[in-house]
Amino acid sequence: MQTLTAPVALEWTVAGAALAGGLGIAAVGAGYGLSNISGVGAGFFPVVAGTLMAIAGILWILQLLAARRAPDLTQVPAAAGDTMESLPPHHASESALVSLLDDDNSDEPDVAEFPDRQGWARVGIIVGSILLAALMLPLLGYTVVMTLQLGTILHFVSKRKLWISAVVAVGAALASRLVFEVWLGTALPTASLDFLAGLGL
Amino acid sequence: MGFDQLLGGLATVLTPEHLLFALLGCVLGMLVGVLPGFGPAAAVSLLIPVTFGLDATSAIIMLAAILYGAAYGGTTTAVLLRIPGEASSIATTLDGYQMAKKGRGGPALVIAALASFIGGLIGVIGFVVVAPFSRLALEFGAPELFLVSLLGFALITSFAGNNPAKALLSAATGLAIATVGVDSGVGLARFTFDMPELFDGVGLVAVVMGIFGLSEVLGQAQKGPLGVPSPLKVARLMPTRTDLRRSALPSLRGSVIGFFMGLLPGSPGAATSLASYAAEKRLSRRSHEFGKGAVEGIAGPESANNALAVSSMIPLFTLGIPTSATVAIMAGAFTMNGLIPGPLLFRDNPDVAWAIIASLIVGNLILLILNVPLARVWIAVLKVPFHYLMAAILAFMFLGTYSINGSPFDILIMLGAGVLGYIFQLVKVPLTPLVLGLILGPMLEENFQRSLALSRGDYSIFLEGPISLTLIAVIIIAIVFGAVRPLIASTLKKKTNVPVAPKELAK
Numbered sequence A: 001m002q003t004l005t006a007p008v009a010l011e012w013t014v015a016g017a018a019l020a021g022g023l024g025i026a027a028v029g030a031g032y033g034l035s036n037i038s039g040v041g042a043g044f045f046p047v048v049a050g051t052l053m054a055i056a057g058i059l060w061i062l063q064l065l066a067a068r069r070a071p072d073l074t075q076v077p078a079a080a081g082d083t084m085e086s087l088p089p090h091h092a093s094e095s096a097l098v099s100l101l102d103d104d105n106s107d108e109p110d111v112a113e114f115p116d117r118q119g120w121a122r123v124g125i126i127v128g129s130i131l132l133a134a135l136m137l138p139l140l141g142y143t144v145v146m147t148l149q150l151g152t153i154l155h156f157v158s159k160r161k162l163w164i165s166a167v168v169a170v171g172a173a174l175a176s177r178l179v180f181e182v183w184l185g186t187a188l189p190t191a192s193l194d195f196l197a198g199l200g201l
Numbered sequence B: 001m002g003f004d005q006l007l008g009g010l011a012t013v014l015t016p017e018h019l020l021f022a023l024l025g026c027v028l029g030m031l032v033g034v035l036p037g038f039g040p041a042a043a044v045s046l047l048i049p050v051t052f053g054l055d056a057t058s059a060i061i062m063l064a065a066i067l068y069g070a071a072y073g074g075t076t077t078a079v080l081l082r083i084p085g086e087a088s089s090i091a092t093t094l095d096g097y098q099m100a101k102k103g104r105g106g107p108a109l110v111i112a113a114l115a116s117f118i119g120g121l122i123g124v125i126g127f128v129v130v131a132p133f134s135r136l137a138l139e140f141g142a143p144e145l146f147l148v149s150l151l152g153f154a155l156i157t158s159f160a161g162n163n164p165a166k167a168l169l170s171a172a173t174g175l176a177i178a179t180v181g182v183d184s185g186v187g188l189a190r191f192t193f194d195m196p197e198l199f200d201g202v203g204l205v206a207v208v209m210g211i212f213g214l215s216e217v218l219g220q221a222q223k224g225p226l227g228v229p230s231p232l233k234v235a236r237l238m239p240t241r242t243d244l245r246r247s248a249l250p251s252l253r254g255s256v257i258g259f260f261m262g263l264l265p266g267s268p269g270a271a272t273s274l275a276s277y278a279a280e281k282r283l284s285r286r287s288h289e290f291g292k293g294a295v296e297g298i299a300g301p302e303s304a305n306n307a308l309a310v311s312s313m314i315p316l317f318t319l320g321i322p323t324s325a326t327v328a329i330m331a332g333a334f335t336m337n338g339l340i341p342g343p344l345l346f347r348d349n350p351d352v353a354w355a356i357i358a359s360l361i362v363g364n365l366i367l368l369i370l371n372v373p374l375a376r377v378w379i380a381v382l383k384v385p386f387h388y389l390m391a392a393i394l395a396f397m398f399l400g401t402y403s404i405n406g407s408p409f410d411i412l413i414m415l416g417a418g419v420l421g422y423i424f425q426l427v428k429v430p431l432t433p434l435v436l437g438l439i440l441g442p443m444l445e446e447n448f449q450r451s452l453a454l455s456r457g458d459y460s461i462f463l464e465g466p467i468s469l470t471l472i473a474v475i476i477i478a479i480v481f482g483a484v485r486p487l488i489a490s491t492l493k494k495k496t497n498v499p500v501a502p503k504e505l506a507k
Helices: A006-031 A044-069 A096-101 A117-157 A162-183 A194-198 B003-013 B016-033 B040-051 B056-080 B087-101 B105-137 B142-159 B164-178 B204-223 B241-263 B269-283 B296-311 B314-319 B325-336 B343-348 B350-370 B375-383 B386-405 B408-426 B432-454 B459-463 B466-496
Strands: none
Touching: A006 A044, A006 B164, A006 B408, A044 B164, A044 B432, A117 A162, A117 A194, A117 B204, A117 B386, A117 B408, A162 B386, B003 B016, B003 B105, B003 B350, B016 B040, B016 B056, B016 B350, B016 B375, B040 B056, B040 B204, B040 B325, B040 B386, B056 B087, B056 B105, B056 B296, B056 B325, B056 B350, B056 B375, B087 B105, B087 B269, B087 B296, B105 B241, B105 B296, B105 B314, B105 B343, B105 B350, B142 B164, B142 B314, B142 B432, B142 B459, B142 B466, B164 B432, B164 B466, B204 B325, B204 B386, B204 B408, B204 B432, B241 B269, B241 B296, B241 B314, B269 B296, B314 B325, B314 B343, B325 B432, B343 B350, B386 B408, B432 B459, B459 B466
16 A cells, blocks of 8 residues: 655645646636637637546556556556656666666656755745745846845855855856847846946946 | 758858858857856857848858757767766766866867767768658658657657656646647637737747747856866867777767667757767777767767767658657757758758758768867856856847847746746756647647648548548657657666666756
8 A cells, every 4th residue: 555655745745736627627617618610719729638638647646546556656656756766777688679668767857856955945035035035036137136136046045155145146247237138239238226226237 | 962952052051151150059059058057048049039031041051050059069068078068968077077176178179070070970871861851751641741750749748857747737838838829720819918919929939939949048147157177178179090990980880870760759968978988988999988088978978868869850841740849949940940950841942951951061071170179268257256157148038039020028928928937947847848849839720720630520530541640650659659668768767777867957
């Protein structure tokens, strides 16, 4: 019987979200109209996409259910949700055909190990800092926002000393501003706060 | 044949301006390509903003050079550090690293570069031979174009990952994202939530940067600092005459394998280079040397890899169908620069089309010259603490995404796509079908609507004519094959498989 480890719980969550999201997209899409005089309506493709998402979610949930019933999960990796797979990816074979057919020889990015609590924290800080930076960009301007974002990541994610983080962040923000504004001709946003705008930031 | 046009294209590329952009693209591509996990798709998506402000020809020449540069960068670290910068360099680690361990890192890199050049050259020759057939595609009507798009979609979804449900989810997610914006048929706003930024749809570049770039950064950051082993020495540079003789035929065979595999939608570079490796091992009289530093084990996979990189562009140039994530990103770059990938490109912008094809040769030549002398520089890059590299990449992505439309909204799109890509990676949902769904979705919808408008709602228009029927038959075969492929593969795998490069290698 499969236990509900964090990776398996995430699989359940994503599969459930796919089912719910797919049904939601299909329902909203149907509201746009499935047909019109010239053929299909604006809602036809959203309904198709939503339905396919929901079907994928159902199939995935069925796989996870089958895995829960399996006596030993490690013996049925294919049905048990792929995060439990034990075989290392990328295989050489004596046969060129097998190499081509082998699922593990795909070009997909390497699967990240499941993060521990510190890993989640690092990811969370990066995501949060980018989110805040994007939201504060019109208010604080590029230079301040980029300095704060880089400083946060270097100090809290990379565990650099505060002064090193600050120096590198200020240097990188100014250097990138120079490159984008002078060389690439991209106008970067300045602060809408009078105090900062007065400083040319 | 289009060899005259190719010469014209070469004349266009061999101007100081275009050569400079090709050189810059090669260097930047190699710089990103040496970073573990950052393959050509990530490199091109990260560096697209560098081409903003350039004219269309220069921008595409530079992006093509970035693509090649990233592939070469992956090879360098595969040989000297046993870290494949991308999945398709996995096969090169087997014998390349062993050669480097014996003090023959230089010859291994030169053989890899030469084989890559041969692969690229043969790929371009094949391209020139096949390109005129794109005129046939001009005869395609909306129903055939819809079915061709559907075929590409079916093939890629069938070949992605090892779980059809997850591949379907990825593709459907891409399709769903593609439906955001004002509908091209009746002009109705869909899933825009009254936000004007979404009326033109979700920006492809922002999504691609998030899916392939940010998700990779998050994956690396989660693991903490990256450890880089001590690199082996390049030592003596030039290969012996025996090395060159032994690698000649494998290079040619690898090129042929790679060229034809690249024509098939969804054929991954890693599988193709490993297939070439397997073929060489079987054909060689020195099969016992494979895995211990056989030059054939480098030449075959490297030429296959590069020939595939060129020929995978052919469906894009002839039919307008991207067949892999990297080519899909290139398709997006074409569109961004006002070029319509597909047969119309040869009709409406032949100079640009042939200049891009010619630039593939020039880019390979630049990389052949640069690859070995710069090997030490790329290794030095890897020694920069990952904290700083990560911060620099994040800053660059932030800026690059902002500069698409000068709007913070695109940064939020990139962030959302990055988080989605990261979660998909954690639960092993393949990412390529998502990007393909995003690119092919509008083509599917537009041609579907046009077909039904032509037939006044009669669905039998998709069953008229031999081309449509053939396409439908191939689509059905692709779907069935995709469903049974994992079973066939696992049955065959049990017999002779040897794990060669656990992905942990790159960590």
